[in-house]
Amino acid sequence: MSDSSDPRDGRPSPRWLTAVAWLLVGAPLAWGVYTTLAKAALLFK
Amino acid sequence: MAGILSKERIIARPGFNRWLVPPAALAIHLSIGMAYGFSVFWLPLSKAVGITRSVPCPEGMSFLERLVATTCDWKISTLGWMFTLFFVFLGSSAALFGAWLEREGPRKAGAVAACCWGGGFLVSALGVYLHQIWLMWIGSGVIGGVGLGLGYISPVSTLIKWFPDRRGMATGMAIMGFGGGAMIGSPLADILMKHYATPTDVGVWQTFLTMGLIYFVAMMAGAFGYRLPPEGWRPAGWTPPVQQAAMITTRHVHVNEAWKTPQFWLLWAVLWLNVSAGIGVIGMASPMIQEVFGGRLIHLPGVPFRALSEPQKQQLATLGAAFAALLSVFNIAGRIFWASLSDYLGRQRTYFVFFGLGTLLYALAPTAGRAGSVALFVAIFCVILTMYGGGFATIPAYLADMFGTRYVGAIHGRLLTAWSAAGILGPVLVNYIREYQLDRGVPAAQAYNITMYVLAGLLVVGFFCNLAVRPVAERHFLREGEPEPAWVPAPREAAVKRA
Numbered sequence: 001m002s003d004s005s006d007p008r009d010g011r012p013s014p015r016w017l018t019a020v021a022w023l024l025v026g027a028p029l030a031w032g033v034y035t036t037l038a039k040a041a042l043l044f045k
Numbered sequence: 046m047a048g049i050l051s052k053e054r055i056i057a058r059p060g061f062n063r064w065l066v067p068p069a070a071l072a073i074h075l076s077i078g079m080a081y082g083f084s085v086f087w088l089p090l091s092k093a094v095g096i097t098r099s100v101p102c103p104e105g106m107s108f109l110e111r112l113v114a115t116t117c118d119w120k121i122s123t124l125g126w127m128f129t130l131f132f133v134f135l136g137s138s139a140a141l142f143g144a145w146l147e148r149e150g151p152r153k154a155g156a157v158a159a160c161c162w163g164g165g166f167l168v169s170a171l172g173v174y175l176h177q178i179w180l181m182w183i184g185s186g187v188i189g190g191v192g193l194g195l196g197y198i199s200p201v202s203t204l205i206k207w208f209p210d211r212r213g214m215a216t217g218m219a220i221m222g223f224g225g226g227a228m229i230g231s232p233l234a235d236i237l238m239k240h241y242a243t244p245t246d247v248g249v250w251q252t253f254l255t256m257g258l259i260y261f262v263a264m265m266a267g268a269f270g271y272r273l274p275p276e277g278w279r280p281a282g283w284t285p286p287v288q289q290a291a292m293i294t295t296r297h298v299h300v301n302e303a304w305k306t307p308q309f310w311l312l313w314a315v316l317w318l319n320v321s322a323g324i325g326v327i328g329m330a331s332p333m334i335q336e337v338f339g340g341r342l343i344h345l346p347g348v349p350f351r352a353l354s355e356p357q358k359q360q361l362a363t364l365g366a367a368f369a370a371l372l373s374v375f376n377i378a379g380r381i382f383w384a385s386l387s388d389y390l391g392r393q394r395t396y397f398v399f400f401g402l403g404t405l406l407y408a409l410a411p412t413a414g415r416a417g418s419v420a421l422f423v424a425i426f427c428v429i430l431t432m433y434g435g436g437f438a439t440i441p442a443y444l445a446d447m448f449g450t451r452y453v454g455a456i457h458g459r460l461l462t463a464w465s466a467a468g469i470l471g472p473v474l475v476n477y478i479r480e481y482q483l484d485r486g487v488p489a490a491q492a493y494n495i496t497m498y499v500l501a502g503l504l505v506v507g508f509f510c511n512l513a514v515r516p517v518a519e520r521h522f523l524r525e526g527e528p529e530p531a532w533v534p535a536p537r538e539a540a541v542k543r544a
Contacts, residue, residue: 013061013065017062018064018065021065021068022064022068025072025222028075029222029225032228032229033228033374033377035228036370036371036373039366039367040367040370040374042367043364043367043371043423
């Protein structure tokens with residue numbers, strides 16, 4: 001997500017960039033939630 | 046470097062996808078959210094000298110001597126001061142630097158936050174390596190605490206400007222990250238400490254070093270991902286409602302004017318009371334479920350906590366940790382759920398739900414405990430924790446509705462002092478009431494009942510504070526064409542005004 005060479009070039013942001021950005025934050029968060037839920041599952045055993 | 050970080054450099058080009066901004070905000074909030082997970086370090090750090098067991102300091106050693114002692118281990122209670130430093134410096138730096146953030150832009154604030162939070166870890170690594178706790182307090186507590194405050198408020202006004210149609214959801218996404226940071230950071234720290242541990246080292250300083258670098262890179266990436274919308278930008282196909290709701294302004298109140306309004310202080314009280322109640326529960330969740338249900342948790346109904354054997358208490362401790370983990374999931378889920386719902390329900394109504402439903406649930410908790418219904422008890426606190434998280438995530442949008450979007454980051458920063466105050470009130474209230482009850486011979490299973498009713502009382506007060514919130518008076522708003530007031534009056538100017 002670096003600065004565009006021409007900040008007013010008007011091209012839409014590429015979709016892959018948005019997908020990668022969400023993946024980079026979503027994957028660790030999903031791992032964290034999974035790990036926590038696995039720990040919490042003991043409560044229901 | 047300053048040019049790259051400047052506000053002018055991050056005005057988005059036409060065609061920029063606004064959905065790139067929330068991941069940038071999340072990168073910062075997920076990093077600083079590790080503040081909640083610092084307790085993962087306490088046990089290994091309490092054995093940093095003895096490795097397999099904690100080496101106590103000699104009797105009679107003074108507090109100052111303990112601060113620099115390298116031959117005995119730190120107590121967990123001493124290490125726990127880190128949390129106090131976090132919340133005090135988070136609140137105070139957000140309040141002090143909020144106006145600077147609005148002036149200089151979110152990228153510079155995010156970059157400074159990355160230096161402080163990541164750098165704080167590095168100073169702490171040195172503190173652990175040299176076994177000097179004061180270095181840890183300064184590193185992670187003070188420097189890191191400033192990074193927490195700056196990082197926390199850095200995306201707020203930017204997200205609100207990008208998502209005028211869904212302010213609650215946008216800030217909810219970022220603030221959800223703060224709740225989720227410990228879920229990533231704690232297991233990661235655990236893995237790293239196991240990796241670095243040797244027969245002569247608990248592996249903590251190496252873990253601090255590694256995590257400091259990871260957080261610095263992640264937060265810098267987030268800071269460089271921030272973009273500001275051009276002046277007057279609106280989402281495609283969206284027009285502001287013609288019939289504007291009375292509680293949503295399209296104008297702006299300056300940060301220095303905002304805190305002279307009753308609305309600011311009412312919202313301060315709303316946040317303070319909601320957070321105080323929730324923080325109290327978070328702090329006591331694990332011991333509470335163990336003491337309330339005792340043997341029932343391990344299929345020994347009727348056996349109170351104190352009558353259990355040590356191995357049975359160990360089993361209960363595991364279940365207590367599982368309960369705390371479950372609450373943390375509901376805490377982050379509530380942030381995105383309630384903040385998004387507030388876009389449809391309205392901010393004031395959402396807080397009415399928090400305070401109304403919260404009061405009911407706190408008052409019901411002792412009944413669930415007496416009835417021995419673990420499922421109902423757990424469900425009650427899961428819902429309560431969603432509203433604790435929801436309170437944090439909805440407040441920036443509430444402020445933007447009341448005071449406008451221009452200075453909302455700075456106003457939010459000042460409001461976060463309520464969080465610092467709640468960090469003191471909540472745990473103190475809960476711990477002291479519990480101790481008082483136990484000292485008077487109340488069984489451990491019932492020692493939390495009064496606490497629950499007191500917390501319900503706090504929420505009743507919060508309900509009325511929220512009820513008293515009305516639109517901001519006309520005289521507080523900036524007038525069209527009026528030059529923007531100075532952020533902070535120069536001392537001489539202020540003196541002349543007072544004269």
